[in-house]
Amino acid sequence: MRKAGLLAGVVLAGVLGAAAARAEDGKAAMAAAGEGVFNANCHACHSADPSKNTFGPSLVGVVGRKAGSQPRFKYSKALEDSGLTWTEDNLRLWIADNTALVPQTRMRHVAIADKAQQDYLIAYLNSLK
Numbered sequence: 001m002r003k004a005g006l007l008a009g010v011v012l013a014g015v016l017g018a019a020a021a022r023a024e025d026g027k028a029a030m031a032a033a034g035e036g037v038f039n040a041n042c043h044a045c046h047s048a049d050p051s052k053n054t055f056g057p058s059l060v061g062v063v064g065r066k067a068g069s070q071p072r073f074k075y076s077k078a079l080e081d082s083g084l085t086w087t088e089d090n091l092r093l094w095i096a097d098n099t100a101l102v103p104q105t106r107m108r109h110v111a112i113a114d115k116a117q118q119d120y121l122i123a124y125l126n127s128l129k
C-alpha cells in the first residue's frame with residue numbers, strides 16, 4: 001500500500017514537472033489539434049497560404065486584423081461594415097455562430113460549440129503568421 005502511494009506521488013510529481021516544462025510544447029500541441037479542426041471545417045474555403053484567397057479570404061495573420069480588410073478579396077458589405085476586429089473573443093463568437101455575429105455575411109453558417117475545439121482552432125489561427 002505504502003509503496004503504491006509513494007509510486008503515485010513520484011508519478012504525479014513527474015507529470016506536474018513535465019507539464020510546466022511543456023507549456024510551450026503545449027501551445028504547439030494545441031495548434032496542431034487546431035489544424036485538424038481547421039482542415040475538417042474551414043480548409044474547403046480558406047487557405048493557410050498568405051498569397052491565396054480561395055472561396056474565402058486567407059486567414060494568415062487574421063488574429064488582430066480588422067474584419068473585411070484582406071486586400072484582393074471581395075467581402076460582403078455586411079462584414080466590411082461590421083467594425084469588428086478579429087480578437088480571440090470575436091473569433092470565438094464567429095466560429096460558434098458566425099451568422100449571429102454578422103447576420104448578412106457571405107460565409108456559410110458554422111457552429112463549433114465545443115469550447116476545447118474553439119481553443120484549438122484559435123491556437124492554430126494564432127500560429128498562422
Ligand code: HEC
Pocket residue numbers: 038041042043044045046055056057059062066067068069070074075076077078079086091094095104105106107108110112121
Ligand atoms: C463554405 C465556405 C466557408 C467555410 C466552410 C468557412 N468559411 Fe470563413 N469565410 C468564408 C467567406 C466567403 C468569407 C467572407 C465572408 C463575407 O465577406 O461576409 C469568410 C470569412 C471568414 C473570416 C473573416 C476574415 C476577414 O478577413 O475578415 C474568418 C475569421 C473566417 N471566415 C473563419 C473561418 C473559420 C475559422 C472556419 C472554420 C470553422 C470557416 N471560416 C469556414 C467562407 C467559408
